[in-house]
Amino acid sequence: MSQKAPIRVLVTGAAGQIAYSLVNFIAKGDVFGTDQPLDLILLDIKLMMEVLGGVVMELKDCALPLLREIVATDDYEVAFKDIDVAFLVGAMPRKQGMERKDLLTANVTIFKGQGQALDKYAKKNVKVIVVGNPANTNALICSKYAPSIPKENFTAMTRLDQNRAMAQIAERLDCNVNDVNKVIIWGNHSATQYPDVRFATAVKNGATMIQKRGAAVIAARKLSSAMSAAKASCDHIKDWWFGTGDRWVSMAVPSDGSYGIKEGLVYSFPVICTGGDERKYKIVQGLKIDDFSRSKMDLSAKELEEEREMALSVCKD
Ligand SMILES: NC(=O)C1=CN([C@@H]2O[C@H](COP(=O)(O)OP(=O)(O)OC[C@H]3O[C@@H](n4cnc5c(N)ncnc54)[C@H](O)[C@@H]3O)[C@@H](O)[C@H]2O)C=CC1
Numbered sequence: 333m334s335q336k337a338p339i340r341v342l343v344t345g346a347a348g349q350i351a352y353s354l355v356n357f358i359a360k361g362d363v364f365g366t367d368q369p370l371d372l373i374l375l376d377i378k379l380m381m382e383v384l385g386g387v388v389m390e391l392k393d394c395a396l397p398l399l400r401e402i403v404a405t406d407d408y409e410v411a412f413k414d415i416d417v418a419f420l421v422g423a424m425p426r427k428q429g430m431e432r433k434d435l436l437t438a439n440v441t442i443f444k445g446q447g448q449a450l451d452k453y454a455k456k457n458v459k460v461i462v463v464g465n466p467a468n469t470n471a472l473i474c475s476k477y478a479p480s481i482p483k484e485n486f487t488a489m490t491r492l493d494q495n496r497a498m499a500q501i502a503e504r505l506d507c508n509v510n511d512v513n514k515v516i517i518w519g520n521h522s523a524t525q526y527p528d529v530r531f532a533t534a535v536k537n538g539a540t541m542i543q544k545r546g547a548a549v550i551a552a553r554k555l556s557s558a559m560s561a562a563k564a565s566c567d568h569i570k571d572w573w574f575g576t577g578d579r580w581v582s583m584a585v586p587s588d589g590s591y592g593i594k595e596g597l598v599y600s601f602p603v604i605c606t607g608g609d610e611r612k613y614k615i616v617q618g619l620k621i622d623d624f625s626r627s628k629m630d631l632s633a634k635e636l637e638e639e640r641e642m643a644l645s646v647c648k649d
Pocket residue numbers: 344345346347348349350351375376377380421422423424425426435442462463464465466467489490492493521556557558561
Protein backbone atom coordinates (compact mmCIF):
# COMPACT_ATOMS: atom_id res chain seq x y z
CA MET A 333 0.00 0.00 0.00
CA SER A 334 1.09 3.53 -0.80
CA GLN A 335 3.22 5.63 1.53
CA LYS A 336 1.80 8.95 0.30
CA ALA A 337 -0.04 11.12 2.84
CA PRO A 338 -3.78 11.32 2.17
CA ILE A 339 -5.12 14.45 0.48
CA ARG A 340 -8.43 16.04 1.47
CA VAL A 341 -10.93 16.29 -1.36
CA LEU A 342 -14.28 18.06 -0.99
CA VAL A 343 -17.32 17.35 -3.15
CA THR A 344 -20.32 19.65 -2.67
CA GLY A 345 -23.81 18.68 -3.77
CA ALA A 346 -22.71 15.23 -2.68
CA ALA A 347 -26.24 13.82 -2.47
CA GLY A 348 -26.99 14.94 -6.04
CA GLN A 349 -26.81 13.14 -9.35
CA ILE A 350 -23.39 14.33 -10.61
CA ALA A 351 -21.76 13.50 -7.29
CA TYR A 352 -23.24 10.02 -7.41
CA SER A 353 -20.82 9.18 -10.26
CA LEU A 354 -18.08 11.59 -9.25
CA VAL A 355 -17.33 10.27 -5.78
CA ASN A 356 -16.64 6.81 -7.12
CA PHE A 357 -14.34 8.10 -9.90
CA ILE A 358 -12.34 10.10 -7.35
CA ALA A 359 -12.20 7.42 -4.68
CA LYS A 360 -11.02 4.67 -7.01
CA GLY A 361 -8.02 6.68 -8.16
CA ASP A 362 -9.11 8.01 -11.56
CA VAL A 363 -8.16 11.59 -10.71
CA PHE A 364 -5.20 11.65 -8.33
CA GLY A 365 -3.67 8.32 -9.24
CA THR A 366 -3.94 4.82 -7.92
CA ASP A 367 -1.17 5.42 -5.35
CA GLN A 368 -2.75 8.49 -3.74
CA PRO A 369 -4.88 7.84 -0.65
CA LEU A 370 -7.56 10.39 0.11
CA ASP A 371 -10.13 11.62 2.58
CA LEU A 372 -13.43 12.42 0.92
CA ILE A 373 -15.49 15.21 2.42
CA LEU A 374 -19.10 15.22 1.28
CA LEU A 375 -21.14 18.40 1.74
CA ASP A 376 -24.84 18.84 1.14
CA ILE A 377 -27.71 20.72 2.79
CA LYS A 378 -29.33 19.52 6.01
CA LEU A 379 -32.43 18.29 4.18
CA MET A 380 -30.31 15.84 2.20
CA MET A 381 -28.37 14.26 5.08
CA GLU A 382 -30.36 11.03 5.02
CA VAL A 383 -29.81 10.60 1.28
CA LEU A 384 -26.15 11.45 1.75
CA GLY A 385 -25.97 8.74 4.42
CA GLY A 386 -27.03 6.28 1.72
CA VAL A 387 -24.26 7.49 -0.59
CA VAL A 388 -21.75 6.96 2.23
CA MET A 389 -23.04 3.39 2.73
CA GLU A 390 -22.58 2.66 -0.95
CA LEU A 391 -19.11 4.19 -1.04
CA LYS A 392 -18.09 1.96 1.85
CA ASP A 393 -19.62 -1.01 0.05
CA CYS A 394 -17.39 -0.29 -2.95
CA ALA A 395 -14.44 -1.41 -0.76
CA LEU A 396 -12.01 1.11 -2.23
CA PRO A 397 -8.47 0.76 -0.91
CA LEU A 398 -7.46 4.42 -1.48
CA LEU A 399 -10.41 5.80 0.44
CA ARG A 400 -9.46 6.63 4.05
CA GLU A 401 -11.91 8.83 5.88
CA ILE A 402 -15.39 9.71 4.58
CA VAL A 403 -16.95 12.80 6.17
CA ALA A 404 -20.59 13.63 5.41
CA THR A 405 -21.64 17.05 6.64
CA ASP A 406 -23.79 20.14 6.17
CA ASP A 407 -21.34 22.31 8.15
CA TYR A 408 -19.05 24.58 6.11
CA GLU A 409 -16.31 24.65 8.75
CA VAL A 410 -16.08 20.85 8.76
CA ALA A 411 -16.35 20.64 4.99
CA PHE A 412 -13.79 23.25 3.96
CA LYS A 413 -11.20 22.68 6.71
CA ASP A 414 -7.71 22.11 5.27
CA ILE A 415 -8.93 20.85 1.91
CA ASP A 416 -6.51 20.40 -1.00
CA VAL A 417 -9.09 20.22 -3.79
CA ALA A 418 -12.73 21.32 -4.04
CA PHE A 419 -15.25 20.05 -6.59
CA LEU A 420 -18.01 22.65 -6.19
CA VAL A 421 -20.95 20.84 -7.74
CA GLY A 422 -23.80 21.66 -5.33
CA ALA A 423 -26.27 24.04 -6.98
CA MET A 424 -29.66 23.90 -8.61
CA PRO A 425 -29.66 22.33 -12.11
CA ARG A 426 -31.71 23.82 -14.96
CA LYS A 427 -34.92 22.31 -16.25
CA GLN A 428 -36.14 22.12 -19.81
CA GLY A 429 -36.57 25.54 -21.41
CA MET A 430 -34.18 27.37 -19.06
CA GLU A 431 -30.80 28.90 -19.93
CA ARG A 432 -28.00 28.31 -17.42
CA LYS A 433 -27.90 31.97 -16.46
CA ASP A 434 -31.54 31.66 -15.30
CA LEU A 435 -30.00 29.83 -12.32
CA LEU A 436 -27.86 32.80 -11.38
CA THR A 437 -30.10 34.35 -8.73
CA ALA A 438 -30.70 31.00 -7.03
CA ASN A 439 -27.12 29.77 -7.15
CA VAL A 440 -24.77 32.71 -6.86
CA THR A 441 -25.29 33.19 -3.12
CA ILE A 442 -24.18 29.57 -2.57
CA PHE A 443 -20.84 30.46 -4.18
CA LYS A 444 -20.48 33.65 -2.17
CA GLY A 445 -20.84 31.63 1.03
CA GLN A 446 -18.50 28.91 -0.17
CA GLY A 447 -15.93 31.52 -1.23
CA GLN A 448 -16.01 32.89 2.30
CA ALA A 449 -15.64 29.38 3.72
CA LEU A 450 -12.69 28.61 1.43
CA ASP A 451 -11.05 31.85 2.52
CA LYS A 452 -11.48 30.99 6.17
CA TYR A 453 -10.82 27.26 6.32
CA ALA A 454 -9.16 25.79 3.21
CA LYS A 455 -5.46 25.44 2.44
CA LYS A 456 -4.19 28.52 0.62
CA ASN A 457 -3.08 26.42 -2.34
CA VAL A 458 -6.48 24.70 -2.68
CA LYS A 459 -7.47 23.94 -6.29
CA VAL A 460 -11.11 24.71 -7.08
CA ILE A 461 -13.29 23.55 -9.95
CA VAL A 462 -16.77 25.03 -10.13
CA VAL A 463 -19.27 22.75 -11.85
CA GLY A 464 -22.55 24.26 -10.55
CA ASN A 465 -24.16 26.60 -13.09
CA PRO A 466 -23.69 29.28 -14.23
CA ALA A 467 -20.22 27.90 -13.63
CA ASN A 468 -17.98 30.74 -14.93
CA THR A 469 -19.75 33.45 -12.97
CA ASN A 470 -20.06 31.30 -9.86
CA ALA A 471 -16.27 30.80 -9.97
CA LEU A 472 -15.75 34.55 -10.28
CA ILE A 473 -17.96 35.21 -7.25
CA CYS A 474 -16.35 32.41 -5.25
CA SER A 475 -12.91 33.89 -5.88
CA LYS A 476 -14.06 37.41 -5.04
CA TYR A 477 -15.09 36.23 -1.57
CA ALA A 478 -11.85 34.29 -1.01
CA PRO A 479 -9.28 37.07 -1.35
CA SER A 480 -6.56 35.17 0.53
CA ILE A 481 -6.46 32.43 -2.13
CA PRO A 482 -4.76 33.14 -5.49
CA LYS A 483 -7.31 33.96 -8.22
CA GLU A 484 -5.80 31.41 -10.58
CA ASN A 485 -6.80 28.63 -8.17
CA PHE A 486 -10.45 29.16 -9.16
CA THR A 487 -11.56 27.53 -12.39
CA ALA A 488 -14.85 26.56 -13.96
CA MET A 489 -15.63 23.53 -16.03
CA THR A 490 -15.87 23.69 -19.82
CA ARG A 491 -14.23 20.29 -20.21
CA LEU A 492 -17.59 18.66 -20.79
CA ASP A 493 -18.01 20.92 -23.83
CA GLN A 494 -14.53 19.96 -25.02
CA ASN A 495 -15.27 16.26 -24.50
CA ARG A 496 -18.57 16.60 -26.37
CA ALA A 497 -16.81 18.28 -29.29
CA MET A 498 -14.06 15.66 -29.41
CA ALA A 499 -16.56 12.80 -29.24
CA GLN A 500 -18.66 14.20 -32.09
CA ILE A 501 -15.64 14.81 -34.28
CA ALA A 502 -14.35 11.30 -33.61
CA GLU A 503 -17.75 9.82 -34.43
CA ARG A 504 -18.01 11.75 -37.67
CA LEU A 505 -14.50 10.83 -38.75
CA ASP A 506 -14.81 7.29 -37.46
CA CYS A 507 -11.64 7.62 -35.39
CA ASN A 508 -10.78 7.19 -31.72
CA VAL A 509 -11.49 10.17 -29.50
CA ASN A 510 -7.85 10.12 -28.39
CA ASP A 511 -6.88 10.94 -31.97
CA VAL A 512 -8.68 14.28 -31.83
CA ASN A 513 -6.58 17.16 -30.50
CA LYS A 514 -6.51 20.93 -30.11
CA VAL A 515 -10.26 21.47 -29.95
CA ILE A 516 -10.85 24.76 -28.11
CA ILE A 517 -13.85 25.97 -26.16
CA TRP A 518 -13.71 29.76 -25.82
CA GLY A 519 -15.85 31.76 -23.40
CA ASN A 520 -18.79 30.90 -21.24
CA HIS A 521 -20.23 27.46 -20.43
CA SER A 522 -23.44 28.58 -22.11
CA ALA A 523 -24.99 28.76 -25.54
CA THR A 524 -22.63 31.65 -26.45
CA GLN A 525 -19.52 29.48 -26.04
CA TYR A 526 -17.44 29.19 -29.19
CA PRO A 527 -16.21 25.67 -29.96
CA ASP A 528 -13.24 26.35 -32.25
CA VAL A 529 -11.96 23.52 -34.41
CA ARG A 530 -9.68 25.64 -36.65
CA PHE A 531 -6.56 24.25 -34.99
CA ALA A 532 -7.89 20.76 -34.37
CA THR A 533 -6.14 17.79 -35.82
CA ALA A 534 -8.09 14.79 -37.16
CA VAL A 535 -10.88 17.10 -38.34
CA LYS A 536 -12.40 17.04 -41.82
CA ASN A 537 -15.45 19.21 -41.25
CA GLY A 538 -15.85 21.82 -38.50
CA ALA A 539 -19.60 21.94 -37.75
CA THR A 540 -20.55 20.72 -34.24
CA MET A 541 -23.59 20.88 -31.97
CA ILE A 542 -21.90 21.47 -28.66
CA GLN A 543 -23.67 24.59 -27.42
CA LYS A 544 -27.10 22.93 -27.20
CA ARG A 545 -25.96 19.46 -26.13
CA GLY A 546 -26.79 20.11 -22.46
CA ALA A 547 -30.34 21.06 -23.44
CA ALA A 548 -30.62 17.94 -25.64
CA VAL A 549 -29.63 15.71 -22.71
CA ILE A 550 -32.20 17.43 -20.49
CA ALA A 551 -34.88 16.94 -23.13
CA ALA A 552 -34.07 13.21 -23.36
CA ARG A 553 -33.38 12.36 -19.73
CA LYS A 554 -35.56 15.00 -18.05
CA LEU A 555 -32.48 15.56 -15.90
CA SER A 556 -29.29 17.43 -16.70
CA SER A 557 -26.05 15.66 -17.69
CA ALA A 558 -24.52 13.85 -14.75
CA MET A 559 -22.24 10.92 -15.66
CA SER A 560 -20.55 12.91 -18.43
CA ALA A 561 -20.25 15.98 -16.19
CA ALA A 562 -18.66 13.90 -13.44
CA LYS A 563 -16.19 12.39 -15.93
CA ALA A 564 -15.33 15.83 -17.33
CA SER A 565 -14.68 17.30 -13.88
CA CYS A 566 -12.30 14.40 -13.23
CA ASP A 567 -10.52 15.05 -16.54
CA HIS A 568 -10.16 18.74 -15.64
CA ILE A 569 -8.67 18.16 -12.19
CA LYS A 570 -6.49 15.22 -13.30
CA ASP A 571 -4.91 17.31 -16.06
CA TRP A 572 -4.40 20.24 -13.67
CA TRP A 573 -2.87 17.91 -11.05
CA PHE A 574 -0.57 15.86 -13.28
CA GLY A 575 -0.07 18.19 -16.28
CA THR A 576 -1.06 17.91 -19.93
CA GLY A 577 2.30 17.67 -21.68
CA ASP A 578 1.75 19.47 -24.98
CA ARG A 579 -1.98 18.63 -25.17
CA TRP A 580 -4.36 21.60 -25.08
CA VAL A 581 -7.35 21.45 -22.75
CA SER A 582 -10.11 24.00 -22.25
CA MET A 583 -10.60 25.43 -18.78
CA ALA A 584 -12.53 28.50 -17.72
CA VAL A 585 -9.93 30.55 -15.82
CA PRO A 586 -9.64 34.18 -14.70
CA SER A 587 -8.58 36.12 -17.78
CA ASP A 588 -5.20 37.85 -17.66
CA GLY A 589 -6.19 39.96 -20.68
CA SER A 590 -5.11 37.31 -23.22
CA TYR A 591 -6.87 37.55 -26.59
CA GLY A 592 -8.41 40.89 -25.58
CA ILE A 593 -10.70 39.30 -22.96
CA LYS A 594 -11.23 41.67 -20.01
CA GLU A 595 -9.04 40.81 -17.05
CA GLY A 596 -10.81 38.94 -14.26
CA LEU A 597 -13.66 37.43 -16.28
CA VAL A 598 -13.69 33.65 -15.83
CA TYR A 599 -13.45 32.70 -19.50
CA SER A 600 -12.71 29.40 -21.18
CA PHE A 601 -9.33 29.34 -22.94
CA PRO A 602 -7.09 26.62 -24.32
CA VAL A 603 -4.50 25.95 -21.62
CA ILE A 604 -1.50 23.74 -21.00
CA CYS A 605 -1.06 22.48 -17.41
CA THR A 606 2.48 22.10 -16.14
CA GLY A 607 1.86 19.56 -13.34
CA GLY A 608 4.84 19.11 -10.99
CA ASP A 609 4.70 20.63 -7.51
CA GLU A 610 3.45 24.00 -8.70
CA ARG A 611 0.48 22.73 -10.70
CA LYS A 612 0.18 25.82 -12.86
CA TYR A 613 -1.62 26.32 -16.14
CA LYS A 614 -0.75 28.65 -18.99
CA ILE A 615 -3.12 30.04 -21.58
CA VAL A 616 -1.96 28.97 -25.06
CA GLN A 617 -0.71 32.17 -26.68
CA GLY A 618 -0.31 33.42 -30.23
CA LEU A 619 -3.33 31.81 -31.90
CA LYS A 620 -4.61 33.76 -34.90
CA ILE A 621 -8.09 35.10 -34.30
CA ASP A 622 -10.03 35.75 -37.51
CA ASP A 623 -13.06 38.06 -37.73
CA PHE A 624 -15.58 35.25 -37.28
CA SER A 625 -13.79 33.95 -34.18
CA ARG A 626 -13.41 37.49 -32.79
CA SER A 627 -17.14 38.14 -33.01
CA LYS A 628 -17.98 34.79 -31.37
CA MET A 629 -15.42 35.27 -28.59
CA ASP A 630 -16.62 38.82 -27.88
CA LEU A 631 -20.25 37.74 -27.74
CA SER A 632 -19.46 35.22 -25.00
CA ALA A 633 -17.32 37.78 -23.12
CA LYS A 634 -20.19 40.28 -23.28
CA GLU A 635 -22.54 37.69 -21.81
CA LEU A 636 -20.07 37.05 -18.98
CA GLU A 637 -19.86 40.78 -18.25
CA GLU A 638 -23.65 40.92 -18.02
CA GLU A 639 -23.66 37.87 -15.73
CA ARG A 640 -21.00 39.47 -13.55
CA GLU A 641 -23.11 42.63 -13.14
CA MET A 642 -26.17 40.58 -12.27
CA ALA A 643 -24.23 38.38 -9.82
CA LEU A 644 -22.68 41.36 -8.07
CA SER A 645 -26.08 42.97 -7.67
CA VAL A 646 -27.41 39.75 -6.11
CA CYS A 647 -24.44 39.55 -3.73
CA LYS A 648 -24.74 43.24 -2.85
CA ASP A 649 -21.51 43.75 -0.86
N1 LIG B 1 -20.28 22.98 -15.86
C1 LIG B 1 -20.88 21.94 -16.44
O1 LIG B 1 -20.42 21.48 -17.50
C2 LIG B 1 -22.08 21.28 -15.84
C3 LIG B 1 -22.72 21.83 -14.75
N2 LIG B 1 -23.84 21.22 -14.22
C4 LIG B 1 -24.44 21.87 -13.04
O2 LIG B 1 -24.05 21.17 -11.85
C5 LIG B 1 -24.98 21.45 -10.80
C6 LIG B 1 -25.37 20.16 -10.06
O3 LIG B 1 -26.09 19.30 -10.93
P1 LIG B 1 -26.78 17.93 -10.42
O4 LIG B 1 -25.83 17.13 -9.61
O5 LIG B 1 -27.43 17.35 -11.59
O6 LIG B 1 -27.90 18.53 -9.45
P2 LIG B 1 -28.73 17.79 -8.28
O7 LIG B 1 -29.94 18.64 -8.03
O8 LIG B 1 -28.90 16.34 -8.56
O9 LIG B 1 -27.72 17.91 -7.05
C7 LIG B 1 -27.37 19.15 -6.52
C8 LIG B 1 -27.13 18.93 -5.04
O10 LIG B 1 -26.59 20.15 -4.52
C9 LIG B 1 -27.09 20.29 -3.21
N3 LIG B 1 -26.91 21.66 -2.72
C10 LIG B 1 -27.70 22.74 -2.86
N4 LIG B 1 -27.20 23.79 -2.19
C11 LIG B 1 -26.06 23.38 -1.61
C12 LIG B 1 -25.08 24.00 -0.79
N5 LIG B 1 -25.20 25.28 -0.42
N6 LIG B 1 -24.03 23.27 -0.37
C13 LIG B 1 -23.90 21.99 -0.74
N7 LIG B 1 -24.80 21.33 -1.50
C14 LIG B 1 -25.86 22.02 -1.95
C15 LIG B 1 -28.56 19.86 -3.35
O11 LIG B 1 -29.15 19.55 -2.09
C16 LIG B 1 -28.39 18.62 -4.25
O12 LIG B 1 -28.20 17.43 -3.47
C17 LIG B 1 -26.15 22.17 -11.48
O13 LIG B 1 -26.05 23.57 -11.27
C18 LIG B 1 -25.97 21.84 -12.95
O14 LIG B 1 -26.57 22.79 -13.80
C19 LIG B 1 -24.33 20.07 -14.73
C20 LIG B 1 -23.72 19.47 -15.81
C21 LIG B 1 -22.57 20.04 -16.46
